[in-house]
Amino acid sequence: MGKSWVMNTSLLFFILFLQTLKHVHASYKCYGDFFTGNYGINRDNLLSTLPSNVVNNGGFYNASLGRNNRIHVVALCIRGYEAQACKTCLEHVIDDTKSNCPHQKETFSWVTEEANDVLCNLHYTNHSTFGKLELLPFTINPNSKVLESYKNMTLFSQEWTAMVNRTLEAASTADTSSVLKYYSATRTEFTEIPDVYAMMQCTPDLSPSDCNRCLRECVNEFQRQYWGRLGGGVGRPSCYFRWDLFEFYKAFDNVTKVLAPPRQCSPPALDCGRDEKHFEGRHIAIIVVPAIINLIIFVGLICSWKRKTSDTGIKESYNPYDGQSMLRFDFVMLRTATHDFSPETKLGEGGFGSVYKGVLPNGQEIAVKRLTKGSGQGDMEFRNEVLLLTRLQHRNLVKLLGFCNEGDEEILVYEFVPNSSLDHFIFDEHKRCLLTWDVRYRIIEGVARGLLYLHEDSQLRIIHRDLKASNILLDAEMKPKVADFGMARLFNMDQTRGQTSRVVGTYGYMAPEYATYGQFSAKSDVYSFGIMLLEMISGRRNKNLKEEEGEEEEEQEGLLDFVWKKWSEGKYAEMIDPLAAPSTNISVDQVMKLIHIGLLCVQEDVFKRPTISSVLIWLESHAATTMPVPTPVTFLTAPSSPSSSLHG
Known part of the structure; x- marks a missing residue:
């Protein structure tokens, strides 16, 4: 009776689990x-x-x-x-x-x-x-479980890709016998998984090529964001893709299971024959085979012993630049995790290299920054980031998991942050509506906490020097993490400012004294923070006017000129992003406080800018706060150069 009750209860929970999925x-x-x-x-x-x-x-x-x-x-x-x-x-x-x-x-x-x-x-x-292909916006819903129990990720990836390609080809081939001409559902048996289900459908007003493109974008988005998850779905206005390990939407009642493409066969065994004429060959085999078996066992024992220390492809190592202990990743493992650094896994590209999404054998998602080979500047950035991030730990800073420096490869491995960077939201009309005032306030506050840690609270004093929206990553809960420390500078605890002849960073975010004279301090980061804050409030990019001469006159106005003009005229509502969703938790007065803080942070006079600790006190204060009165601010244009972004 007891066993029956346990089995029935377990079955019930399993069914409920599937329903939850x-x-x-x-x-x-x-x-x-x-x-x-x-x-x-x-x-x-x-x-x-x-x-x-x-x-x-x-x-x-x-x-x-x-x-x-x-x-x-x-x-x-x-x-x-x-x-x-x-x-x-x-x-x-x-x-x-x-x-x-x-x-x-x-x-x-x-x-x-x-x-x-x-x-x-x-x-x-x-x-x-x-009749129009609509790719944006999109929804993506991964299952929470990961494929960690399936050890051979390479084999799984091959079989999964083959299944998806087969489903996609069938779905994007128009079946004119049905109004719903773009559709396919498949059921596949993998080597390590008995049933894998996939389904794709496009709206029938598309062309076959548009349907194919739409579905491929869905597949790529799933791989880019959630590769390694145990199923998931991606929807766009024009198409839908989903795969799982169980049936869904009653789509597989009449679908025949097919086998995944077979693995490559081993070389055929040697035929020793049974004819008496090969009696001598059998004697040789009797002598040689046991010897080979013993040799294989011996080699196997050695390999097994070695695997205990190196099978994971991850070793504890010492930072070659300051002796700090950290993880060193095997290059082959990172190449496998990123599908040989395939374009489908690329998350972005910067001045020093490209960033890819990877999945380790245990299912952990990682971001892999592969620096451009032979770049002297890239080498400096690599050393700088390894040196700093091994000694920094804060919830509002991106976490460096380890590195790889085999041969001429220099790679940094970070925690994977799923929602990309802040600029992908602020400057995208479709995504900007997701940034409610609650979310915006939380991001601003989180970035300020990260800067406070860098400037005052860590064991080091660090000036970031390249704080901007594209270097603020957002996790699954839209909490910010400051990233990209390749240009950061380490100060002594009693040092307050520095100077360089090599100005690095991004015009539009640079403080005037840094862009003009190479002088930098914690107040330089405060200036960059102020620009980012005003971009979030207004939804406008702080553009380089010399690069925007072809635009309409009202679009040529710099962000700071625009904000100051509206502020001084008392037209506060015109400063605020019209696409920002309203919030019951953030009042209009608090939004006005954000604008006030932003204007103080971008003061041309360094001494009129607040410290980041003062900024955080103002942000966290719920009572009326007395703040200095801002003076007029102007937009800093970039000097004549081929690029508005410099690295040094």
């Missing part, structure tokens, strides 16, 4: 402006009959309604749907959309919040998208 993939995206007036009425009227219209038109339907507030809708169901299942799914996705995106003009969703629904899609906008 299915819920993980519920996703929608709200974007665009907020609507008023008749747009909402037109939307509701169009959606009220949408499920029936989709079914009556073979599973795909597009329509529009209204004049001045016109709304355009595209909707579909999975191929092979049952009429009632399709209607139910669309009813659920309409309810989800109205609930989660009540006032925005644009939204799309490929799945609902109901675990038993089939796949369906709803996409509405204030402009026509019919």
